Amino acid sequence: MKRFRKFVTTNIKVAKRLFIVLFALASFQAFCQQDKKPNVLFIAIDDLNDWTGFLKGNLQTKTPHMDQLASQGMLFTNAHCAAPACGPSRAALMSGIRPATSGNYVNKASIQKNPVLNSALLMPEFFQQNGYYVAGAGKLFHGAHFQEEIQGRGFDEYYPSNTQDRPSTKYEFSKPGFPQSGLKIGRQTDWGPFHPDITVDDTGDGKVANWAEEKLLGGELKEPFFLGAGIFKPHMPFYAPQEYFDRFPLDEIEPPKGYLENDMDDVPAASSKQAHHAYADRIIAAGQWKPAIQAYLACTAMVDDLIGQIVGALGKSKYADNTIIVLWSDHGFQLGEKGRWAKFSLWERATRVNMLWVAPGVTTPGSSTAQPVNLLDIYPTLASPLGAHNQSGRRESDKYPARLPAWPCLNPAWLRPGPPIAY
């Protein structure tokens, strides 16, 4: 009887698992075969580390809109950038080509003068060639790459223009004056509240969110569309309206989770020297550590409101049921951990990123996986349901056949515990 019960229980488990896999595959097929191609809402956030509610990198953070979005789809809790800097991370994501192949590792490295990257079919071009209307605003590529090299390549429309990715804003640096922190470290390494008469709508990010909202609610987007909205904060300088600072009282601010003053003591001297970043020492010594953390949290909360605005507009629009949302940040950011400030390191806080997918009828609300993924996976994943592949991505996957799961949300490997997919 016991054996019979075990037999039945085991088979029910197998049947359940099989059902889940078959259901997912059927959804995927239906998704691919539907006459109406899905739209894509592609949301990029600059320098946002794992200090989001759903990644739990800092429990003081307040990101209710992104948390809500995460609960609606599939969350990747172990997602990483291809390189911990804006330029190479975004160049890799938008081309599907890893830095090890292109040689593009630093912000100053050109896309146009790089024969591998320049001959790649960039993601906006891919969608354009597949009959999509491609619109973008804000920081999707690294600024200099977009303004001097990409210049709208692959886009049918760009706000504010093909040679300017972020809307100009006289407030970003001019008010209330530099430096607010009292530290003259670098033009961008500053933090503090905006002048009281400056609202989020006055900022570049506010303008990008308003543009995306109008596009979505206007209902006149030609379908299928790829709509990219690039949010610049919480990139330095950490400026935001006072109301966001008020959400994080200074006396309640805590050092980053897991911070150890002697964290580098067990690291070989050469590595320790290389990893060291003088900004952190100066900020901490000047008593500005907590105000800087408060400001990063304030900027992140402002970004969260803007994400809520954009995603909320999609939800109210006629496109809601046929639009894939992918939200990502380009790399992480250290705020004193291991004696470092900013990015440009290979510690986890600088490489771990936010990656969320919501695909109606495909992703399961509230699902998540700790399987490792890379921002490089976004392009082939988006391309896959269209029945076509990124030329450059194909070249890469020929070389590394197991690297690119065609559709991470649905590949059976993602649905059950098991060894990580080989990279």
Ligand SMILES: [Ca+2]
């Ligand atoms: Ca960045």
